[in-house]
Amino acid sequence: MPELLLDVKGLETTFKTPDGIVHAVNGVSFGLKEGETLGVVGESGCGKSVTMLSVLGLIPSPPGKIKSGTAHFFGRDLLKMTTAEIRQIRGAQIGMVFQDPMTSLNPVLTIGRQLEEPLVVHLGMTRAQATIRAAELLAMVGIPNAKDRLSDYPHQFSGGMRQRVMIAMALACSPQVLIADEPTTALDVTIQAQITDLVKRLRSELGMAIIWITHDLGVVAGLAQRVIVMYGGFIIEESTVNDLYANPTHPYTIGLLGSLPRVDASGHETLTSIEGSPPLLYEKPTRCPFAPRCKWAMERCWKENPTLETIAPDHRVACWVDVKTGRAR
Amino acid sequence: MTDNNVLVRVDNLVKHFPIMRGLLQRQVGAVRAVDGVSFELKRGETLGLVGESGCGKSTTGRAVLQLYRPTSGSVHFDGADLTKIKGEELRAMRRKMQMIFQDPYASLNPRMTVGEIVREPLIVHNVATESEANERVKQLLELVKLNPSFSTRYPHEFSGGQRQRIGIARALALQPSFIVCDEPISALDVSIQAQVVNLLEELQKEFNLTYLFIAHDLSMVRHISDRVAVMYLGVIVELSTRDELYSHPLHPYSQALLSAVPIPDPSAETARQRIILTGDVPSPANPPSGCRFRTRCPIAEAKCAESRPDFREIKPGHFVACFFADRYL
Numbered sequence: 001m002p003e004l005l006l007d008v009k010g011l012e013t014t015f016k017t018p019d020g021i022v023h024a025v026n027g028v029s030f031g032l033k034e035g036e037t038l039g040v041v042g043e044s045g046c047g048k049s050v051t052m053l054s055v056l057g058l059i060p061s062p063p064g065k066i067k068s069g070t071a072h073f074f075g076r077d078l079l080k081m082t083t084a085e086i087r088q089i090r091g092a093q094i095g096m097v098f099q100d101p102m103t104s105l106n107p108v109l110t111i112g113r114q115l116e117e118p119l120v121v122h123l124g125m126t127r128a129q130a131t132i133r134a135a136e137l138l139a140m141v142g143i144p145n146a147k148d149r150l151s152d153y154p155h156q157f158s159g160g161m162r163q164r165v166m167i168a169m170a171l172a173c174s175p176q177v178l179i180a181d182e183p184t185t186a187l188d189v190t191i192q193a194q195i196t197d198l199v200k201r202l203r204s205e206l207g208m209a210i211i212w213i214t215h216d217l218g219v220v221a222g223l224a225q226r227v228i229v230m231y232g233g234f235i236i237e238e239s240t241v242n243d244l245y246a247n248p249t250h251p252y253t254i255g256l257l258g259s260l261p262r263v264d265a266s267g268h269e270t271l272t273s274i275e276g277s278p279p280l281l282y283e284k285p286t287r288c289p290f291a292p293r294c295k296w297a298m299e300r301c302w303k304e305n306p307t308l309e310t311i312a313p314d315h316r317v318a319c320w321v322d323v324k325t326g327r328a329r
Numbered sequence: 330m331t332d333n334n335v336l337v338r339v340d341n342l343v344k345h346f347p348i349m350r351g352l353l354q355r356q357v358g359a360v361r362a363v364d365g366v367s368f369e370l371k372r373g374e375t376l377g378l379v380g381e382s383g384c385g386k387s388t389t390g391r392a393v394l395q396l397y398r399p400t401s402g403s404v405h406f407d408g409a410d411l412t413k414i415k416g417e418e419l420r421a422m423r424r425k426m427q428m429i430f431q432d433p434y435a436s437l438n439p440r441m442t443v444g445e446i447v448r449e450p451l452i453v454h455n456v457a458t459e460s461e462a463n464e465r466v467k468q469l470l471e472l473v474k475l476n477p478s479f480s481t482r483y484p485h486e487f488s489g490g491q492r493q494r495i496g497i498a499r500a501l502a503l504q505p506s507f508i509v510c511d512e513p514i515s516a517l518d519v520s521i522q523a524q525v526v527n528l529l530e531e532l533q534k535e536f537n538l539t540y541l542f543i544a545h546d547l548s549m550v551r552h553i554s555d556r557v558a559v560m561y562l563g564v565i566v567e568l569s570t571r572d573e574l575y576s577h578p579l580h581p582y583s584q585a586l587l588s589a590v591p592i593p594d595p596s597a598e599t600a601r602q603r604i605i606l607t608g609d610v611p612s613p614a615n616p617p618s619g620c621r622f623r624t625r626c627p628i629a630e631a632k633c634a635e636s637r638p639d640f641r642e643i644k645p646g647h648f649v650a651c652f653f654a655d656r657y658l
Contacts, residue, residue: 043518158609188381188545190606193589197605215519218548218591222598241595259523261552263575263590264597269552273523277488 004031004072005176005209006055011069011079013047013054016062023284024050026233027069029308032177037203037210039224039241041217041256045278047233048213052179054079056094057086073177092122095170095208099182101162105154111138111165112150118172137168142198160191164198171202181213196223217260221245226314229253232279232289235308239315249317251294288320296321298328336507336539337370337393342402344385344392348614360614362388364563365402367640370507375533375540377554377571379547379586383610385563386543390509393541394426395419406507424454427500431512433492437484443470443495444480450502469498473528490521497528501536509541514549526553547590551575556646559583562621563613565640569647579643579654582622620651628653 013025025047032038042048053059055071055078071078073094078086090096098104106114115137116130125133131150138146141164154162163183170178180199184192196219203210212223220227220241227244229237229252237250248254258272276293279285288294291301300320308316309329322329343366345359363385370376378386392399395411404411409422427450430436437446447466451457457465467477473494484492493513500508510529514522526549532538544550550557551571558568559582567580578584585604592598606625611617617624623633632652640650643658 043520160609188610189547189589190381190585191609192591193603193605194607196591197603216591217519217593218598221593221595222591245593245595256520257593259520260593261548262592262594263548263551263587264592265551266572266576271523271527271552273527274520275524277490277521278518 003034005034006032007072008055009070011051011054011071012067013050013059013064014067015064020282023281024233025054026284028235030228030235030238032209032211035207035209036226037212037224039220039227040211040213040230041215041220041227042230043215043278046230048230049181052181052211052213056090056096056179057081057083091118092173093175094177094179095175097166097170097178097180097183099185101159101166102154104166105162107154110151110153111157115165115169115172118169122173137172138165141168159187160194163187163195167198171206174206175208177209177211179211182215184219185214199223217256232285233281234289234318236290236319237317238308243312243315249311249315249323250319251296251323252290254323296323296326300328334371335369336372336407338405339393340367340403342366342389342392342404343400344388344397345400358614361563361616362613363392366565368558368565368568370539370541372539373537374555375542375553377550377557378541378543378560379545379550379557380560381545381610383613384560385613386560387511389560390511390541390543394428394509424503425505426507427503427505428509428511429496429500429513432516433489433496436496437492439484442481442483446495447498447502450499454503456503465502469501472501472532473498489517490524493517493525494528501532507539509543511543512545515544515546522549529553547587559586562610562616564621564650566622566651567649573647579647579649579657580651581626581628
């Protein structure tokens with residue numbers, strides 16, 4: 001087994017809100033191998049973004065609090081680092097791209113200025129060197145007339161172009177890991193295709209590992225090698241991409257795939273919807289978080305929360321029921 | 330038009346929004362949001378209207394319902410030209426045509442109870458006494474699978490999917506024959522989307538409703554529509570029956586759009602050829618001459634800049650606005 005680049009174990013994150021404590025992430029463990037693309041899938045509030053923000057030390061505290069867990073990156077625990085230490089890592093060894101490229105860019109600084117910043121801060125370049133490198137980076141992500149556009153401001157770029165700039169910025173210091181949080185959700189499909197195409201090209205050129213957070217099972221299918229499905233602050237299924245779509249095993253994954261119409265379908269398909277709505281997480285779940293919406297729920301599901309068990313090579317699932325037989329696993 | 334089967338006929342619909350400048354607020358230009366759109370809706374059918382943000386699909390929906398008064402063109406509904414009538418006459422027509430909005434958070438008044446929201450159309454149009462209205466609210470809530478006892482609660486107590494059901498109940502209150510659904514599921518989580526779409530389909534069957542279903546999600550539009558129209562920069566570029574359009578798209582834009590939609594299946598994803606469009610959608614305030622799509626079109630020629638291609642019936646029931654569509658026949 002190849003060495004894990006990033007090894008997260010038992011991560012728990014909570015938020016204090018006026019309505020009570022929200023248990024956003026409830027003991028999440030996963031690893032990221034060198035050069036692989038890991039898809040993290042789930043609906044709003046499932047904890048996928050909070051997991052990654054926790055690892056990066058970007059959870060505002062208070063109200064957020066990392067209750068427990070470790071996140072080893074090159075032998076050092078990111079969760080134990082001081083703000084100054086983790087700043088050396090963020091943007092240098094781990095690059096980040098967020099959903100909304102308009103709010104992630106500073107509107108009053110030129111694109112060039114913002115691209116040069118990580119180069120000066122992390123790589124110790126002079127301004128002149130950084131300007132040359134910034135133009136190369138913009139050209140790398142497919143922005144025409146890169147050199148001239150360095151003096152433009154974010155509002156002069158379209159949504160897709162801004163996301164390209166964000167990617168250029170995230171890759172400025174040649175990170176080993178790129179964490180992308182819903183990077184194409186705000187974009188139209190033809191622009192989304194441009195961006196995923198770009199990321200695939202850069203991945204083969206630069207060889208970085210990618211964590212791609214999304215709610216879109218379609219995007220992940222074409223991009224990731226391995227997928228984690230999250231629900232209610234837990235990982236409920238983890239598999240290679242092919243096996244996940246061929247043999248979805250957790251009732252939630254099955255329901256999610258069944259509720260998606262396909263653009264290449266023939267005739268009319270019936271969508272199997274999942275009844276009910278996602279949990280609110282004001283209490284730390286002691287039972288399976290999906291039980292209230294699950295067709296297959298048994299008595300045990302209401303009493304104990306299942307842990308991830310290996311059911312096939314590289315395929316783990318947290319469910320008491322074997323859906324194929326309808327009986328206990 | 331003598332065809333009794335046609336409920337809505339839109340002819341050359343145009344909606345321009347003026348751009349005002351200067352002290353005297355002189356009109357210096359216009360955003361040509363909808364620039365000559367024609368289509369028909371048969372009774373009981375669903376016409377899907379797809380396109381990327383800013384293509385004019387929502388404006389088309391609103392102009393059809395006279396929520397925006399069209400700049401020119403006509404909209405025949407049930408025999409009357411809506412663009413020619415006003416006042417009480419138009420108000421009376423509005424009972425038969427309703428709208429479901431995208432954002433279930435913004436389209437419900439937070440200070441009104443669910444009962445008041447659903448009842449309001451009945452009171453405004455003076456079609457029911459207080460007690461009749463209360464009875465009707467109960468029926469409507471049951472119809473959209475909400476507990477009738479919810480009528481005393483306020484919108485903030487409900488999840489997105491439930492709120493969208495409230496909006497649907499309100500739209501159904503006056504027993505309309507035609508409903509414009511403007512991105513009714515875009516704001517909802519994947520597992521909730523299927524619930525709402527299934528409900529819309531059931532209601533359509535029960536009441537023989539006619540839907541104009543506006544969305545950017547091509548998979549969902551494929552699922553719900555009988556026929557589909559593809560819009561680009563204020564014009565319909567292609568319109569056909571669902572299966573025909575999705576299996577044999579003839580306009581280069583439809584082809585690129587369909588190829589860009591991710592498929593939740595890794596083997597289908599790796600097998601398919603993606604057409605990646607370059608650049609972004611031009612501004613509707615200053616659209617390209619001739620064919621609107623020519624600046625991004627992979628097969629554009631000189632002729633495309635000179636004149637606008639006719640929206641012609643290339644095969645029975647299959648309309649396309651491209652000079653070279655015959656190549657793909």
